[in-house]
Amino acid sequence: MNVVPNTEGERTVRRLQPLRVLLSGRDRRFLRVTSFLLAQRGYDIQESSPRKTLESVERHRADVVLLETNDSRTMAARKIAALQALSVAPSVLLVYDDEHEPWPGLLAIKKWTPIDILVEQIEAAARARPAPLTESERAYL
Secondary structure: OEEEEOOOOOEEEEOOOOOEEEEEOOOHHHHHHHHHHHHHOOOEEEEEOHHHHHHHHHHHOOOEEEEEOOOOHHHHHHHHHHHHOOOOOOEEEEEEOOOOOOOOOOOEEEOOOOHHHHHHHHHHHHHOOOOOOOHHHHHOO
């Protein structure tokens, strides 16, 4: 990151590389619209089907995964745990439908949230990204 003073004396943080965001889900319309809007904001966006999420995260080295799911809580929790166990360990932001309640303890956001709020949540998730596992920690997995 690069810290640059602006004209009012405040400091602004700029990334040297765009944040890599992987959008994973079944709702193609949501993925396309969100992908377009985030790309307009300067993010490096990739899309993936739910089945290929793990492969895509490793291949694209995503910083944040937006996981749009209608699966049961158990299936979504397993997917999140698998993502967090990867050596590249992205932050996971769960995208849920209006009729479902947010899950305590997870970074989650309602589907079709205004883009400004989604961007804030992605930035917060990126800051909360877990440190990569060390070799000795991976040996225990």
